[in-house]
Amino acid sequence: MSPYDVIVVGARCAGAPLAMLLARTGHSVLLLDRASFPSDTLSTHWILRPGVELLASWGLEDRLAATGCPPIDQLRVDFGSTVLSGTPTAANGPATTYAPRRSVLDALLVDAAREAGAEVREGSSVRDVVWENGVVAGVRGQDARGVPFAERARLVVGADGRGSTIARAVGAPVTKDRGPLAATLYGYWSHVPADGAETFVRPGLGASLWPTHDGLTVVALTLPRTDFLAHRSGSERLYLDTLDRLPELRARMHGGRLAEPVRAAGLLRNFFRLPHGPGWALAGDAGQHKDPIGAHGISDAFTDADSLARAIGQEFSGALAPGRSLARYAARRDAGRAAMFEFVCRQAELQPLDEDFTRVLRASAEDPRLRGELLDVFAGSRRVEELFRLARAGRPDQ
Numbered sequence: 001m002s003p004y005d006v007i008v009v010g011a012r013c014a015g016a017p018l019a020m021l022l023a024r025t026g027h028s029v030l031l032l033d034r035a036s037f038p039s040d041t042l043s044t045h046w047i048l049r050p051g052v053e054l055l056a057s058w059g060l061e062d063r064l065a066a067t068g069c070p071p072i073d074q075l076r077v078d079f080g081s082t083v084l085s086g087t088p089t090a091a092n093g094p095a096t097t098y099a100p101r102r103s104v105l106d107a108l109l110v111d112a113a114r115e116a117g118a119e120v121r122e123g124s125s126v127r128d129v130v131w132e133n134g135v136v137a138g139v140r141g142q143d144a145r146g147v148p149f150a151e152r153a154r155l156v157v158g159a160d161g162r163g164s165t166i167a168r169a170v171g172a173p174v175t176k177d178r179g180p181l182a183a184t185l186y187g188y189w190s191h192v193p194a195d196g197a198e199t200f201v202r203p204g205l206g207a208s209l210w211p212t213h214d215g216l217t218v219v220a221l222t223l224p225r226t227d228f229l230a231h232r233s234g235s236e237r238l239y240l241d242t243l244d245r246l247p248e249l250r251a252r253m254h255g256g257r258l259a260e261p262v263r264a265a266g267l268l269r270n271f272f273r274l275p276h277g278p279g280w281a282l283a284g285d286a287g288q289h290k291d292p293i294g295a296h297g298i299s300d301a302f303t304d305a306d307s308l309a310r311a312i313g314q315e316f317s318g319a320l321a322p323g324r325s326l327a328r329y330a331a332r333r334d335a336g337r338a339a340m341f342e343f344v345c346r347q348a349e350l351q352p353l354d355e356d357f358t359r360v361l362r363a364s365a366e367d368p369r370l371r372g373e374l375l376d377v378f379a380g381s382r383r384v385e386e387l388f389r390l391a392r393a394g395r396p397d398q
């Protein structure tokens with residue numbers, strides 16, 4: 001078995017950039033995925049502003065734009081009684097975002113990892129980790145032809161999604177679990193123009209649309225999980241019937257055609273797992289997952305990749321006691337995500353807006369600056385904690 005510095009299992013939003021960053025800093029990296037790229041996956045694909053800023057910092061935003069993915073500068077959030085609409089802002093101007101097809105985005109990330117010097121093996125399925133004296137020392141699995149393999153490394157990273165094989169193999173404890181709250185159904189439409197991102201928030205229903213590659217618009221619906229479990233008529237029927245509950249959106253889609261079969265995800269747990277232990281770490285959905293209603297997963301996975309790459313560099317440098325850098329990575333993740341986790345769970349419950357939020361929203365009608373700040377929160381360029389602070393301080397009523 002050839003020893004690597006790091007084996008990364010899973011080569012999408014968390015794993016591929018992590019492998020790229022580690023390889024760029026001179027580490028030997030093996031990146032494994034059972035998929036072969038380009039490969040689609042069950043996910044819509046709006047990348048919030050923090051994710052776009054990381055792509056830019058890695059030198060990949062221009063490459064993404066060159067794939068023909070339309071930039072998104074406008075955001076409209078429709079609460080029924082109030083509509084927020086405008087250009088979210090970042091430090092240096094508009095908070096441009098993108099909604100690239102995953103087949104395009106993930107292949108671009110895998111190519112970048114390979115170019116950086118990571119060894120990429122597609123079609124390679126990991127079955128288990130290898131233990132040595134209580135420390136994870138490698139993985140075993142089988143390649144696309146069914147031939148078993150085993151590889152060793154100083155650290156194994158599970159970037160293998162919410163059903164992570166690595167998390168299960170190492171027994172990573174779940175530290176917070178809100179279970180599944182909502183179901184998501186989405187479809188790709190031709191002849192439904194979208195000039196930016198749009199979200200509709202209603203009790204018992206959420207909807208979002210984004211322009212994507214090939215002139216298509218992806219329209220996603222969030223509905224109570226119980227509605228999803230109770231339906232018996234197939235995902236497409238449920239999707240179209242649910243769309244009919246938003247007549248203002250449905251009217252705009254007149255003349256549009258579903259370009260691909262409707263996709264559905266009904267069992268999306270909201271959880272945190274402890275993301276590190278002796279010889280192992282977790283990144284992206286493997287370590288923390290929340291309902292896609294807020295579109296945070298890709299951006300969070302990029303953030304984990306960036307943060308974990310630094311932590312691994314420090315860990316290997318021996319500057320701190322063993323495990324210390326990884327513990328800091330975990331603490332940063334938990335502190336950075338706690339408030340948004342609660343906010344997203346609340347959104348996914350699809351309940352009427354709470355009092356604090358209603359108050360901020362009402363005040364925003366008279367206050368353009370507040371309206372802009374709210375839009376920034378939904379685009380990810382402003383932290384949700386600021387929204388809570390505004391609500392608590394009662395600034396809107398002053």
Ligand SMILES: Cc1cc2nc3c(=O)[nH]c(=O)nc-3n(C[C@H](O)[C@H](O)[C@H](O)COP(=O)(O)OP(=O)(O)OC[C@H]3O[C@@H](n4cnc5c(N)ncnc54)[C@H](O)[C@@H]3O)c2cc1C
Pocket residue numbers: 009010011012013014015032033034035041042043044045046047048124125126127159160161162164165184264265268283284285286292295296297298299301
């Ligand atoms: C319906 C839906 C809509 C969503 N919409 C959005 C959105 O609009 N915006 C957003 O930011 N996020 C969205 N998300 C969330 C987003 O898809 C995830 O957060 C993101 O993909 C996480 O990336 P990841 O790299 O951690 O995991 P994944 O993308 O799940 O990648 C894991 C990889 O690991 C591989 N793998 C798994 N097990 C093994 C194994 N044993 N051996 C080898 N390889 C393995 C898989 O093949 C896969 O390629 C959505 C999710 C869903 C379900």
